[in-house]
Amino acid sequence: MIAQKLQRIRRAVWSWRQPLTHLPTLENAPISDLFVWRSSHEWQTFFELIDIPSLFEDDTLPRHVSLVFFDSSGRRLFKRNVDLQANRRQTLDISSMVGRSYGEKGTFAAFHSKTPSAITHLGSFLAERGYASYCYRDAPLRAYVHGNLDAVAQGPDGGLQLLGGTSFLRRQYSLQHELLPGVVYEFGLVNPTSSVQRITFKLISVPSGRIISAEVENVPSGGIRLVVVPVDESSSVRLVIESHLVMARPLVFRIQNFKLDVFHG
Amino acid sequence: MVSPTSTTSGGFDQPRPHEAEGMSYYPVLSAPGCKGWVGLSNFSPNNWEIRRRQSLLINVTWASNGMWITKNLGVLAPGACKTITASDVADIVPADVLPLLSLTLTPPVAQSEVLPRLDTAQTSIPAWRATLGLSSSSAQTSYQGELDAFPLQASLLTFGPFLQFGEGIKNHLILLNVENSSASRSAELEIYDAAGLKLRGRFPVSSNAANSIPLERLGFASGDLPLFICRGMAAIPLYFSSAMDGAYLSLEHTHPPASLVVHGRRWQAQKLLKNRWFAKASS
Numbered sequence: 001m002i003a004q005k006l007q008r009i010r011r012a013v014w015s016w017r018q019p020l021t022h023l024p025t026l027e028n029a030p031i032s033d034l035f036v037w038r039s040s041h042e043w044q045t046f047f048e049l050i051d052i053p054s055l056f057e058d059d060t061l062p063r064h065v066s067l068v069f070f071d072s073s074g075r076r077l078f079k080r081n082v083d084l085q086a087n088r089r090q091t092l093d094i095s096s097m098v099g100r101s102y103g104e105k106g107t108f109a110a111f112h113s114k115t116p117s118a119i120t121h122l123g124s125f126l127a128e129r130g131y132a133s134y135c136y137r138d139a140p141l142r143a144y145v146h147g148n149l150d151a152v153a154q155g156p157d158g159g160l161q162l163l164g165g166t167s168f169l170r171r172q173y174s175l176q177h178e179l180l181p182g183v184v185y186e187f188g189l190v191n192p193t194s195s196v197q198r199i200t201f202k203l204i205s206v207p208s209g210r211i212i213s214a215e216v217e218n219v220p221s222g223g224i225r226l227v228v229v230p231v232d233e234s235s236s237v238r239l240v241i242e243s244h245l246v247m248a249r250p251l252v253f254r255i256q257n258f259k260l261d262v263f264h265g
Numbered sequence: 266m267v268s269p270t271s272t273t274s275g276g277f278d279q280p281r282p283h284e285a286e287g288m289s290y291y292p293v294l295s296a297p298g299c300k301g302w303v304g305l306s307n308f309s310p311n312n313w314e315i316r317r318r319q320s321l322l323i324n325v326t327w328a329s330n331g332m333w334i335t336k337n338l339g340v341l342a343p344g345a346c347k348t349i350t351a352s353d354v355a356d357i358v359p360a361d362v363l364p365l366l367s368l369t370l371t372p373p374v375a376q377s378e379v380l381p382r383l384d385t386a387q388t389s390i391p392a393w394r395a396t397l398g399l400s401s402s403s404a405q406t407s408y409q410g411e412l413d414a415f416p417l418q419a420s421l422l423t424f425g426p427f428l429q430f431g432e433g434i435k436n437h438l439i440l441l442n443v444e445n446s447s448a449s450r451s452a453e454l455e456i457y458d459a460a461g462l463k464l465r466g467r468f469p470v471s472s473n474a475a476n477s478i479p480l481e482r483l484g485f486a487s488g489d490l491p492l493f494i495c496r497g498m499a500a501i502p503l504y505f506s507s508a509m510d511g512a513y514l515s516l517e518h519t520h521p522p523a524s525l526v527v528h529g530r531r532w533q534a535q536k537l538l539k540n541r542w543f544a545k546a547s548s
Contacts, residue, residue, distance in 0.1 A: 021527070023528055055538060087459040087461075089426040091426075122529045123528065123530060127525060129520060131426060139508075140434065141508040144504070144515050144517035145517060172311060176304075176396070177306070177409065178304055236346060256405070261407055264409060
C-alpha cells in the first residue's frame with residue numbers, strides 16, 4: 001500500500017500538469033504537426049495532402065489548407081493556400097514552395113480551413129499529422145515518414161498557439177536504435193513549446209556505456225535543430241536527448257552509401 | 266483498444282490494442298526481394314517510467330499447428346543492442362511463418378494456445394519499441410515499432426497515399442496482424458479508389474502474418490487516394506516501395522482514422538468514419 005502510494009507520487013512528479021500537448025484555447029481550431037522541411041541541392045521535401053474534412057462529410061463547398069512555413073528559428077516566413085480535392089491525393093513539392101532563400105531547413109504546418117461538425121460535436125479537433133517524404137541526391141524513390149505530434153493550433157485570425165508541453169524536471173529520451181559506425185545520422189528535433197528549450201544531445205557507447213560526446217543546443221520556440229552525427233567510433237553508439245520537453249522524439253535521417261532511410265524516434 | 270480498429274506502431278501514436286501489461290512483440294518483417302530484421306534495445310526510451318537495469322531474455326514466438334511456440338534466443342545485457350535477422354531464426358521458425366521477437370524478464374510459456382503474456386518492462390511515452398527493418402543487398406529501410414495482439418472483432422480502414430511511380434518502382438502493402446489465437450483465419454481486404462469508390466481489388470489475408478499485397482496492377486495513378494478496408498480483421502498497414510531492384514527502399518505505415526482528430530471522444534470519430542466508409546463501400 002505504502003509502496004503503491006510512493007510509486008504514485010514518484011510518477012506524479014513526471015506527469016502532474018505536464019501534458020504532452022495542451023488543449024487549444026479556441027474551439028474548432030485546426031491543429032497540425034510541425035513537419036520538417038529540407039531544401040538544398042541534396043534534399044527535397046514533399047507532403048501528401050489529403051482533404052481530411054471530406055473523409056467525414058460530403059459537401060461541395062470549396063475547402064483549402066493553409067500551409068504556414070517557418071525557418072529553423074521558428075520565425076514565420078509565409079503562408080500559402082492550396083485548394084483541396086475531395087478523396088484525392090496531392091503530392092506537394094514543399095522544397096519548391098520554400099525555395100532556397102530561407103536556409104536549408106525549417107518547419108511547416110498544414111491547417112485545414114474547415115472542421116467537420118461531427119468532429120466538433122465530439123469535443124475533438126481536426127489534426128494534420130500526415131505524411132512527409134524526402135528525396136536525397138535525386139534518388140528514384142522518396143523515403144516516407146509520418147507526422148507524430150499535435151504541435152500547433154491556428155486561431156480564426158491566423159494567430160498560432162504552440163501546444164507542446166514541458167516538464168518540471170529535465171528528462172531523457174533514449175532513441176531505441178543502434179547507431180552504427182560508417183553511417184551518417186542526422187537528428188531533427190522541433191521545439192513545439194512556447195519557450196526556448198536547452199537541449200543536450202548525448203552519444204553513449206553501447207559496449208561501455210560511457211558518454212562519448214554531448215552537444216548543447218538552445219532551440220527557439222517553434223524552431224528546429226538538425227544535429228549531424230557521423231558515427232566514427234569503432235563500435236556502436238546510441239543517442240540520448242535531455243531536455244524539458246515531455247517527449248523529445250527526434251526525426252532520424254539515416255544515410256548509408258548515399259541512401260536515405262528516415263523514421264521517427 | 267477502445268474500439269475495434271487498426272493500429273500502428275509507435276506507442277504514442279495511439280493507444281495499444283488492449284491495455285494488458287507488457288504485451289508488445291517485435292515482428293521480423295518480410296517483403297519481396299528483402300529480408301527482415303529487428304533491432305532490439307535493452308534500455309528504456311525514457312528515464313522516468315522505468316529506472317531498473319536488468320538483463321532481458323530474447324525470445325522468438327511463432328504459430329504452429331494450433332499452438333504458439335516460444336524459444337529462447339539468448340540474453341540481452343542492460344544497455345545493450347542486438348539485431349536479429351530472418352536468417353538468425355530461419356532454422357527455428359518454419360518458412361512463411363511470422364517470427365515474433367520479445368524481450369522478457371522471465372521465460373514465456375513454451376507452448377500455449379493463446380499468445381503468451383510477456384513479463385517485460387513497459388513504457389507509454391513512448392512505448393518500448395524496436396527498429397523493424399527490411400534490407401536488400403544494397404539498401405535498408407526501417408521504422409520504430411511494436412506489435413500487440415488485435416481483438417478478433419476488429420477491422421481496418423485506412424487511406425494510403427504512399428504509392429510511388431516511376432520506372433522500375435514496385436509498391437506493396439504489407440498487412441501485419443497478430444491475434445491471441447494461434448489458429449490462422451482468413452479475411453478479405455478490399456482496395457478502392459476513394460474518389461468514386463471504384464473497387465480495384467480483393468485479396469485474401471491471414472491472421473498472424475505479414476500479408477504482402479502487390480499494388481502495381483490495380484491501376485492507381487499518382488492523384489488517386491487508395492482506400493483499404495478489411496471488415497474482418499485489423500492490421501498495421503505498412504507500405505513498402507522499392508526501386509532499381511532494391512537499390513532504394515521505403516517503408517512507412519499509415520495512421521488509423523482516430524489519428525485524424527485529437528482530444529475529446531476521438532475514438533467515436535474513428536467509429537463514425539468507419540461506419541461511413543464501410544457503408545459507402547457496400548452500396
